[in-house]
Amino acid sequence: MKAKDSPAEPSSYSISELAREFDITTRAIRFYEDKGLLCPARRGQTRIYSPEDRVRLKLILRGKRLGFSLDESREIIDMYDPAHGNVEQLQRLLLHIEQKRAQLQQQLRDIESLMGELDDAEARARTALQLNIDS
Amino acid sequence: MKAKDSPAEPSSYSISELAREFDITTRAIRFYEDKGLLCPARRGQTRIYSPEDRVRLKLILRGKRLGFSLDESREIIDMYDPAHGNVEQLQRLLLHIEQKRAQLQQQLRDIESLMGELDDAEARARTALQLNIDS
DNA sequence: GCAGGAGTTTACGTTAACGTAAACGTAAGC
DNA sequence: GCTTACGTTTACGTTAACGTAAACTCCTGC
Numbered sequence: 001m002k003a004k005d006s007p008a009e010p011s012s013y014s015i016s017e018l019a020r021e022f023d024i025t026t027r028a029i030r031f032y033e034d035k036g037l038l039c040p041a042r043r044g045q046t047r048i049y050s051p052e053d054r055v056r057l058k059l060i061l062r063g064k065r066l067g068f069s070l071d072e073s074r075e076i077i078d079m080y081d082p083a084h085g086n087v088e089q090l091q092r093l094l095l096h097i098e099q100k101r102a103q104l105q106q107q108l109r110d111i112e113s114l115m116g117e118l119d120d121a122e123a124r125a126r127t128a129l130q131l132n133i134d135s
Numbered sequence: 136m137k138a139k140d141s142p143a144e145p146s147s148y149s150i151s152e153l154a155r156e157f158d159i160t161t162r163a164i165r166f167y168e169d170k171g172l173l174c175p176a177r178r179g180q181t182r183i184y185s186p187e188d189r190v191r192l193k194l195i196l197r198g199k200r201l202g203f204s205l206d207e208s209r210e211i212i213d214m215y216d217p218a219h220g221n222v223e224q225l226q227r228l229l230l231h232i233e234q235k236r237a238q239l240q241q242q243l244r245d246i247e248s249l250m251g252e253l254d255d256a257e258a259r260a261r262t263a264l265q266l267n268i269d270s
Numbered sequence: 271g272c273a274g275g276a277g278t279t280t281a282c283g284t285t286a287a288c289g290t291a292a293a294c295g296t297a298a299g300c
Numbered sequence: 301g302c303t304t305a306c307g308t309t310t311a312c313g314t315t316a317a318c319g320t321a322a323a324c325t326c327c328t329g330c
Contacts, residue, residue, distance in 0.1 A: 016306070026307085031288060045295080045308055062245045067202015069286070076249070079256040090264045097257050104246050104253075110197045111239050111246075114211070118239075121214040122232050129225045151276070161277085166318060180278055180325075204316070 013049040022061055032060055037074050066107065076100065148184040157196055167195055172209050201242065211235065 019026045032038050033047075037060055040047040049057075056077060063073030079093060154161045167173050168182075172195055175182040184192075191212055198208030214228060 014306085025289080027290085028288065030308090035287090047307085062249070065202070066242060066245050066249070067200070071286095080252070085267075087264060087267050090260050090267070093260050094257060094264075097253050097260070101250065101253055104250055107201060107242070107246055110200050111242055114197070114201070115236065115239055117215070118232050118236055122229060125225050125228050125232070129222060129229075132220075132222050132225070149276085160319080162320085163318065165278090170317090182277085206316095 009051055011051070013054060015047050015049065018049055018054060018057060022057065024061070029057070032057070032070065035070050035074070037070060037077065066104075144186055146186070148189060150182050150184065153184055153189060153192060157192065159196070164192070167192070167205065170205050170209070172205060172212065 013021075015026045015029055019029060029038070033040070038049075038053055038056055040049045040053050042048065059077050060070070060073050063070075063076060068076070075096070079097060148156075150161045150164055154164060164173070168175070173184075173188055173191055175184045175188050177183065194212050195205070195208050198205075198211060203211070210231070214232060
């Protein structure tokens with residue numbers, strides 16, 4: 001009963017397809033791989049990106065929009081896979097999650113106040129504009 | 136009727152006072168001045184920071200938390216002062232405000248989804264932890 | 271009168287995140 | 301068989317945002 005006839009996602013992507021889609025250079029994508037954030041399959045020398053690789057790339061770019069470094073983004077992405085066997089590591093992960101949450105909440109507050117100030121600035125600008133036109 | 140007996144804000148600050156308060160180095164503060172984000176008064180050679188300077192510094196650091204470059208932060212701070220005389224400039228300012236708003240809204244969405252994913256990651260971690268303890 | 275602390279300028283060093291360019295391989299179309 | 305497009309590796313260049321260090325001034329306490 002689900003509407004399953006959406007554009008139908010490709011099963012793999014070339015490096016330039018991804019570069020185009022996300023408006024970044026192929027150089028950047030290879031750089032992320034160098035830094036251990038991606039490791040696409042290969043056909044011969046050529047990189048082949050799976051839908052999962054694409055998601056990882058998306059996460060990297062979202063991290064960038066939030067001002068995260070590549071290292072931070074890698075940490076966040078690493079929180080996803082359940083490959084954290086032992087208890088100690090899991091507890092460190094929980095701590096890590098808590099820290100990220102706190103950081104995001106701070107960012108939320110920052111955005112909120114900035115939004116308010118943008119409202120003020122806009123109001124002042126509109127007033128000044130009105131004065132300039134009236135005169 | 137207002138509770139006016141708060142700690143009473145100082146009328147000026149030294150560079151090291153500000154550095155301590157915001158946990159940054161004096162080098163950073165001077166750097167921000169170099170880049171035109173601050174221009175404190177001077178007594179002889181020595182920099183004297185007004186409460187307004189302090190606010191500007193706060194805004195710079197808030198910008199950093201949101202991943203803004205110093206140039207971006209300067210632009211945002213510049214939206215505050217009403218020194219934008221002519222109509223053309225005011226309209227450019229309004230456009231600029233709109234763009235920043237859009238960027239902030241994107242960041243809000245990014246944070247929202249990331250928060251959700253942190254919740255998931257935490258749940259998975261707790262489950263895995265429970266399994267490890269039970270066994 | 272001098273050591274210590276806080277301030278200053280000047281200048282070179284460093285890290286992250288790519289950009290840019292060279293030099294090469296491979297497959298497609300004409 | 302040659303160009304054109306897309307891919308590869310390797311390597312040096314660049315920008316932002318400071319860190320670090322040297323060399324100096326000025327004031328304060330003892």
